Amino acid sequence: MTPADEAQLALLYEVAGTPKPGNVDRARDHEDLHFEQFLAGAVGARSGLAAAESGERVGASFEEAVSGMAAAARTNTQFGALLLLVPLVRTASEGPLTPERARRTVDETTVEDAADFYRAFEHVDVALDDPPADADALDARRGRDAIPALRKRGLTLAEVLALGADSDDVAAELVGEFERTFRAAADIEERSGPYSERAAATFFRLLAAEADTLVATTHGPEVAAAVRRRAADLLDAEAPAKEAFADELVSRDINPGTTADITAAGLFVALHRGEGDD
Amino acid sequence: MTPADEAQLALLYEVAGTPKPGNVDRARDHEDLHFEQFLAGAVGARSGLAAAESGERVGASFEEAVSGMAAAARTNTQFGALLLLVPLVRTASEGPLTPERARRTVDETTVEDAADFYRAFEHVDVALDDPPADADALDARRGRDAIPALRKRGLTLAEVLALGADSDDVAAELVGEFERTFRAAADIEERSGPYSERAAATFFRLLAAEADTLVATTHGPEVAAAVRRRAADLLDAEAPAKEAFADELVSRDINPGTTADITAAGLFVALHRGEGDD
Numbered sequence: 001m002t003p004a005d006e007a008q009l010a011l012l013y014e015v016a017g018t019p020k021p022g023n024v025d026r027a028r029d030h031e032d033l034h035f036e037q038f039l040a041g042a043v044g045a046r047s048g049l050a051a052a053e054s055g056e057r058v059g060a061s062f063e064e065a066v067s068g069m070a071a072a073a074r075t076n077t078q079f080g081a082l083l084l085l086v087p088l089v090r091t092a093s094e095g096p097l098t099p100e101r102a103r104r105t106v107d108e109t110t111v112e113d114a115a116d117f118y119r120a121f122e123h124v125d126v127a128l129d130d131p132p133a134d135a136d137a138l139d140a141r142r143g144r145d146a147i148p149a150l151r152k153r154g155l156t157l158a159e160v161l162a163l164g165a166d167s168d169d170v171a172a173e174l175v176g177e178f179e180r181t182f183r184a185a186a187d188i189e190e191r192s193g194p195y196s197e198r199a200a201a202t203f204f205r206l207l208a209a210e211a212d213t214l215v216a217t218t219h220g221p222e223v224a225a226a227v228r229r230r231a232a233d234l235l236d237a238e239a240p241a242k243e244a245f246a247d248e249l250v251s252r253d254i255n256p257g258t259t260a261d262i263t264a265a266g267l268f269v270a271l272h273r274g275e276g277d278d
Numbered sequence: 279m280t281p282a283d284e285a286q287l288a289l290l291y292e293v294a295g296t297p298k299p300g301n302v303d304r305a306r307d308h309e310d311l312h313f314e315q316f317l318a319g320a321v322g323a324r325s326g327l328a329a330a331e332s333g334e335r336v337g338a339s340f341e342e343a344v345s346g347m348a349a350a351a352r353t354n355t356q357f358g359a360l361l362l363l364v365p366l367v368r369t370a371s372e373g374p375l376t377p378e379r380a381r382r383t384v385d386e387t388t389v390e391d392a393a394d395f396y397r398a399f400e401h402v403d404v405a406l407d408d409p410p411a412d413a414d415a416l417d418a419r420r421g422r423d424a425i426p427a428l429r430k431r432g433l434t435l436a437e438v439l440a441l442g443a444d445s446d447d448v449a450a451e452l453v454g455e456f457e458r459t460f461r462a463a464a465d466i467e468e469r470s471g472p473y474s475e476r477a478a479a480t481f482f483r484l485l486a487a488e489a490d491t492l493v494a495t496t497h498g499p500e501v502a503a504a505v506r507r508r509a510a511d512l513l514d515a516e517a518p519a520k521e522a523f524a525d526e527l528v529s530r531d532i533n534p535g536t537t538a539d540i541t542a543a544g545l546f547v548a549l550h551r552g553e554g555d556d
Contacts, residue, residue, distance in 0.1 A: 001350060005321050009350070012290070012317040026304055026313065035304065036474045039290040043283050046324075072279060072287070196314045 001275060003092040004049040007085045010267035011042040011078055014260060017200030019242050021207065021231065022215075022249030022256045025200070030250060037073040044072025045082055052089040058109050059116025059157055062086045066120040076124035080170040080214075080261035084181060085268055087174065092272050099177040106174050109157035115147045117157050129167035129217045138163065169213040169258045173265070180206065184266025185273065195267060203263045204242065208232035212256035219254055227254060279553060281370040282327040285363045288545035289320035289356055292538060295478030297520050299485065299509065300493075300527030300534045303478070308528060315351040322350025323360055330367040336387050337394025337435055340364045344398040354402035358448040358492075358539035362459060363546055365452065370550050377455040384452050387435035393425045395435050407445035407495045416441065447491040447536045451543070458484065462544025463551065473545060481541045482520065486510035490534035497532055505532060 001009070015038035018025035029035055048065025052058065065082045087105045091097055122143040131139045137149035138160065150160070164171040173181055184202050191198035208231040216224035227249070234241055249256075279287070293316035296303035307313055326343025330336065343360045365383040369375055400421040409417045415427035416438065428438070442449040451459055462480050469476035486509040494502035505527070512519055527534075 001322065005324070005350075009318060009321045012321065013314055016314055016317060034472045036291055036294055036472050039294060039474075040287060043287045043290065044279065046283070072283075194312045194314050196317075 001271075002050075002053055003089045003272060004046060004053040006092075006271040006275065007049045007089050007268050008042050008046050010085065010264050010271055011045065011081060012039065013196045013199055013267050013271075014081065014264035015039070015042075016196035017198075017203065017263075018196075019239075019246035020200050020203045020260060020263070021242070021246040022227070022254045023203075023260045025246075026196070028246060028250055030253070030255070033075065033077070037075060038077045041069040041073035041077035044068035044070070045078060048082070049085065049089055052086045053093040055090075055093070057113055057116065058087050058090055058105065059113030061090070063116040063120040063123075067123045070123040076126060078261075078264070079120075079124055079126050080258060081264040083170050084173055084178070084261055084265035088178070088181075088265060088268055097269060097272055099179070099182050103177040106158050106161070111151060111154055111156055113157035114150050114155055114160045115144075117160060118142070118146050118150065119144050127214060127217050128164070132163060135163050140164070167213060167217065169210070170261050172213075173262065178265065178269075180210070180262050181265040182269060184262055185269035188266055188270040189273070195271070199263050199267050202266060203259055204231060204235060206262055207256055207259045208235045212259045214257040215254055223254065227256060279549075280328075280331055281367045281550060282324060282331040284370075284549040284553065285327045285367050285546050286320050286324050288363065288542050288549055289323065289359060290317065291474045291477055291545050291549075292359065292542035293317070293320075294474035295476075295481065295541075296474075297517075297524035298478050298481045298538060298541070299520070299524040300505070300532045301481075301538045303524075304474070306524060306528055308531070308533070311353065311355070315353060316355045319347040319351035319355035322346035322348070323356060326360070327363065327367055330364045331371040333368075333371070335391055335394065336365050336368055336383065337391030339368070341394045341398040341401075345401045348401040354404060356539075356542070357398075357402055357404050358536060359542040361448050362451055362456070362539055362543035366456070366459075366543060366546055375547060375550050377457070377460050381453075381455040384436050384439070389429060389432055389434055391435035392428050392433055392438045393422075395438060396420070396424050396428065397422050405492060405495050406442070410441060413441050418442075445491060445495065447488070448539050450491075451540065456543065456547075458488070458540050459543040460547060462540055463547035466544055466548040467551070473549070477541050477545050480544060481537055482509060482513060484540055485534055485537045486513045490537045492535040493532055501532065505534060 016026045018027040024030055024033055024035055045065040045068050047068050048061050051064050052061035091102045091105045121140050138146050161171040162175045165175050187202045188198045211224035211228045234245055294304045296305040302308055302311055302313055323343040323346050325346050326339050329342050330339035369380045369383045399418050416424050439449040440453045443453050465480045466476045489502035489506045512523055
């Protein structure tokens with residue numbers, strides 16, 4: 001398998017793992033989001049992942065992946081996961097997949113990559129926190145309308161992501177050497193059994209360790225903190241208690257999507273290292 | 279989506295549909311075959327599907343798809359489905375996807391395609407019936423050792439498949455204008471809701487209509503006939519009765535895999551036509 005294949009498979013294993021409380025998984029759909037839309041998203045994203053593998057700019061590859069995902073899934077299924085996967089695929093296609101080299105891939109992005117990133121928002125609805133007060137013109141929710149302000153300030157993709165790193169743990173991964181991603185990969189590698197089942201266990205551990213930033217954005221920081229505490233309390237619980245927690249979050253429409261994104265990225269790292277690249 | 283994408287998605291939707299009695303599906307694993315191996319098989323098969331799309335020989339594309347599938351899934355997950363999908367992808371990539379044109383794609387295969395087909399058996403274990411008495415030297419279970427006999431007789435892939443069409447309904451599809459495949463596609467198109475759920479209903483109807491030839495090969499024609507009758511009796515039953523039937527077949531290790539293969543091919547046709555090619 002090539003890095004693009006591994007990334008696609010990581011997306012598929014991620015959604016197949018169950019229970020992943022609050023997320024669509026092998027056993028659960030959301031009212032307006034079906035398991036199979038994630039399968040379609042993984043298929044649609046592939047050309048963008050393949051572009052990253054063959055050396056296309058990170059931003060352009062990401063926009064292509066998001067565009068393909070949104071067309072196939074007919075909604076936003078894996079935006080954050082792709083934002084993590086694209087630079088990781090690019091890194092893996094050019095040499096060893098290490099935190100330092102992944103960070104360098106992000107650091108080497110340009111203003112053009114940032115413009116691509118803004119264009120990607122045109123394809124989907126993404127829940128985002130308000131930007132810092134001095135960065136309103138750069139609010140990603142503006143899509144391509146933010147590009148002139150971006151060019152004026154000469155911000156690279158890495159710099160734009162740094163603006164969001166406080167409120168979005170996907171952005172924090174990208175500007176922080178993918179710390180939780182590589183920890184997730186190590187956690188997956190320490191477990192045994194099918195990758196999708198390992199990933200569900202790793203998801204639970206990630207959720208117990210840090211409040212999910214998508215939950216914080218959509219339901220407020222108190223809810224995110226409460227979800228984290230519940231996950232920590234249930235970490236060593238039997239399966240039925242975990243399943244009940246999963247059912248509860250789905251019924252309350254609480255979706256720890258950032259944790260799922262990091263799980264998918266961790267799966268990619270584990271799959272890639274499992275294929276022989278260390 | 280390109281035809282190769284649609285074929286990959288058909289493989290994913292097929293395994294996601296549940297209940298599909300006797301098959302791995304979203305809700306069921308077999309003891310030695312996990313749901314995620316089908317996800318991996320669909321990822322691994324992609325390069326062969328892409329080869330078919332870009333005009334590579336049907337046989338060579340099929341061998342590449344099977345090789346990639348087997349490497350990723352570490353077993354045989356979708357051999358029969360790929361044998362149907364490769365000529366369908368090739369047909370769709372060159373013009374309208376009609377039974378006549380699909381049949382022509384098969385008819386145009388050569389002795390080289392047949393040799394590729396035999397090589398594909400080297401990658402996996404496939405359950406096959408004994409060949410006709412005068413075709414023992416061409417037994418596909420011989421893998422590449424059968425190629426000299428094949429060349430001596432000058433048989434094309436279409437001719438080799440015709441030898442197996444009595445005992446294998448995948449081969450029968452290929453040499454018979456994909457009749458059940460296109461019927462399955464029409465059945466899927468008539469239903470509503472997620473494709474994977476439609477496909478599970480279509481699978482049930484296919485299983486009720488004709489005895490599964492993989493079950494006949496692995497458990498004998500009486501068992502295959504009994505499974506077909508049970509499916510027919512349960513066709514309009516409530517979900518719990520269908521689920522119980524699915525559990526029973528899995529526990530008896532009865533796998534109507536040919537019916538699943540035709541379901542996947544029907545999904546491909548439906549997805550492709552849904553994208554605007556009629």
